[in-house]
Amino acid sequence: MKAGRKNKLSKRTRKLKISSGLYIAPSFLGVMLFFIIPFIVVIYYSMINNPISGEFVFLQNFQMVLKNAAFKKAAMNTLTFSAVAVPLAVVLSLMLAILLDNKIPFRSHFRTFFLSPMMVPVASIVLIWQVLFHYNGAVNDVLVALGGGKIDWMKSEYSQIVIVILFLWKNLGYNMILFMAALSSIPKDILEVAKLESATSVQTFFYIKFRYLSSTILFVTIMSLINSFKVFREVYLLTGDRPYDTLYMLQHYMNNMFKSLDYQKLSAAAILMSLVMIVIIGILFIVENHFGKDVEG
């Protein structure tokens, strides 16, 4: 009897699994078609010598890409930019969120002010930046008026600073809103208990708020990291296919490889970049898990 019941249960489980599978099949097929299969195609392209002859060369393309001076420069620039811009984006937006969490005058006006860059189209942003930071632009006019010399902002070592400012201007508002939402979800009773037990604001922040914010910090960091790669769009519109070498990003390299039919180098570079991203995000998840384990589940 028990065996019969067991059989019935396993039959039912099997049927359930099949019908569930059927329901998720359309989504799964879509993901296969638009993500997994193209990724497999990219892996294939990265392991052949060229799309015309299709000769298998295994890791030769990866070796060529890793030795290529243009790729190394692009990787270094991208890494530098992300290493500077992402922490700044997280820290500054968190500070702004904490500030605006308090009841300060014109709080909603400040919130709108920081959110408004999100609504501005990219072409307009690029136009504004060109007007400001062109060699004959407004910023240089001010510098000259103050007795200084002109700086070629987009074609010198200062170019990354300009792009970091652009990135922060565009993304601080969004990150700030996420942090504000996270701050408002921290249980008030815990904060009151901390206050009653004479905890300082710094202690409250680091021992309580920071733990509750850990998942949001992870999310904001990942989003900022992704957005730091997307800044290529503005850089491309500002400076074209081949910018000054400090602005030459990984996507410039991949774009130009596509245009010159170098699909194998393009694919190899894309896979290398995705591997690095997987490692970074993996580390972030581990860190978050450590700091946020008390508050989750």
Next chain:
Amino acid sequence: MKRKVCAWLLMVVMILSMTACGKGESEGPEFVYVPEYISLPADDDSNVNVMQMTDKNLYYSVYSWNEETMESSQDFYSLDLTAADAKPVKMQLDMDTMGDYMQMQIDSQGNLYLATRSYEEITEKDENGETYTSYDYENAKVEIVKFGADGTESYRCDITQRMKAVQEDEYISDYIQYMVLDKAGNVYVTNGDTNIWVIGTDGKLLCEIKSDNWFNSMGVSKAGDVYISTYGNSGQVLKKIDLATKGFGEELSGLPNNFYGAILPGTEKDFVLQGDSALYEYDAQTQTYEEILKFIDCDINGSYVQNVAVTQDGKILVYYRDWNLGTQEVVSLVKKPASEVSQKQMLTLGGFYINQDLQSSIVKFNKSNEEYRITIRDYSESMGDDENAYEDAITLMNNDILTGNAPDMIYLGSVNLQTMANKGVIEDLSPYLESSDKLKREDMLESVLKTYTIGDTLCAIPTSFYISTLMSASSIVGDEMGWTMDEMLAVAKSMPEDAQLMQYGTKDMILQYMIIFGADSYVNWETGKCNFESEEFIKLLEFANTFPKEYEYSEDMPTMPEMIQSGKLLLVDQSISSMGDYQIIETIWDEPVTCIGFPGNVGNGAILMGQDAIAISSKSKHKDVAWEFVETFITDANAEENYMWGFPVVKSRLEAQFEEAMKPEYEIDWMTGETLLDENGNPVESSKGGWGYGDGIEFNIYAATQEQVDAVKELINSTTTLYNADMEMYNIISEEAAFFFEGQKSAQEVAKTIQGRIQVYVDEIR
């Protein structure tokens, strides 16, 4: 149960939708147009003038010259296209005026409309005082004449004064470019400028309509309304002529990119539009078009099409004239299901701006080959007017190559050969050349073959070529070809202050020449090292900066020969495509010259520009057939009887060209046919060509000397650099150099920026 059914339904929908996404096997067209040839009667082959076709008849005029009476005349004929073995019938028209017939139209009642240009007879005296009859060609009378179906004149409308009234300068364009009839029988004429004159059914001028832009064409829609094609804000548009407002009404866009020809009434849709290489049907409601046929697929060279008509039953009549062969035909294209027509295997020739000679060769191949035919994929036809059009078209071609849809043959006119060769796209022609019966490697110029060899791959063989170089007097630059930037600057410094390095030299032009033709001096492609922060490059920038930003033209400025002869010009940029191009420079300088070339550290400084080079795709399934076509194309182009521009690639033809250039020609008395002699009894040598510069300045060349021929031979044999302008590099340099030229940055700062940007570019492509 319900959930299961829903899930299954969703699955089926997903799978079905994906099966529609695949590329699948490319199915051929459903219908094809089969040509049936109608030759014009032999005695009317030449001098056929204006022509018009309707559903059933061909109308044309023939110009003839009477040797005895020394008079010309034009006769009109009609030919029944529906009857086999039809003979042309001379039309009896009541005409008594001498003149040209510029345009012709026939309406459904058989009335004939002519745009005529006639001249008044005048009496003139020759140098001996004898009077003779001539015609006042400077004051033509332009009239629109209508003849009834019985040949009697119905009306004659003189529009000469109206045409003169709209001309702004002294020259009066009295040629009627287009003439069409609307459904009411009104006649619309234009001289192709911006004015249209409309003549009513009573023969009186109805109105004059002015456009803001030039017309490209004028024609009639299916509904019988008259439209012009002109340029709007974003490309070509069709504009309907509105007689009520004496202006333009509806504007239609979405026209094919390569539409430059006739506007014809459609049968199913509103219009049939003639492009360079195809016919299209255009729907005015949706403002979209669809290709009906490609001329090349009907064995017609689209460049030679003179006239097209569409019959009510869907047949297409094409009249075309091959000026090279001196033949003309009317081709009736009959639409048939593809399944009823035996299909040949297809090869594709892809490229940009495929010229008419190549199209003629393709037509000849298609007509003669039983098993294969070639079609054209001209990527320039997809180019619009925006600044990225060319890049987009190149991307289209690259995508075709990478997705396995590469053309079997690639016309190298505007294509970057280096990139193609590096990607393994191109087949090595060496084995084909070695086993060829028609072409032998030893019969061809080795320097040209070497120029087109990249790595170990012989990529293509041009039919002909020319060489671009800088020339100067040997007394100034020495006898040896090739020099460095420093040597050029040293020579330039030694010249008088008011002397110019090159005529029309500007900052950008000098920079362009030196970079495009001398880039190898600053980039070591083997090591990948760039050298734009070097003294040499900074000197180049400073040197280019000594030239004006724009060249100020003035009417009284000296001509090139005047500047050379007064020692005010150092270099001449010359494209040498024949002995004459070399000789004229030497004649102007009146002393031996040297092809010194563009300054740089590589080669003789000259660049070879090949013509009509065709590469074979390494992925083609019909490489042997492709080679057969290429081989025939090169052989035919180099045949003795064919005219060729440029130096031929076949040695024997080149030698024959040199021999011809060295053969002297003598003055002949046209009356007696005897050679003219000078006071010493020697024959008077006549010029083999003349070049005019400005008012009355003319230089003539005579038979080439052995020294001159040897100099050109040495130039050809030592030139192994193919023109492959790296515009990317030039664009970066030009963009940055502008700051230096404007005085905003120093040469060193600009050089540093250029070094950074181009180093990245070079690193990418290594």
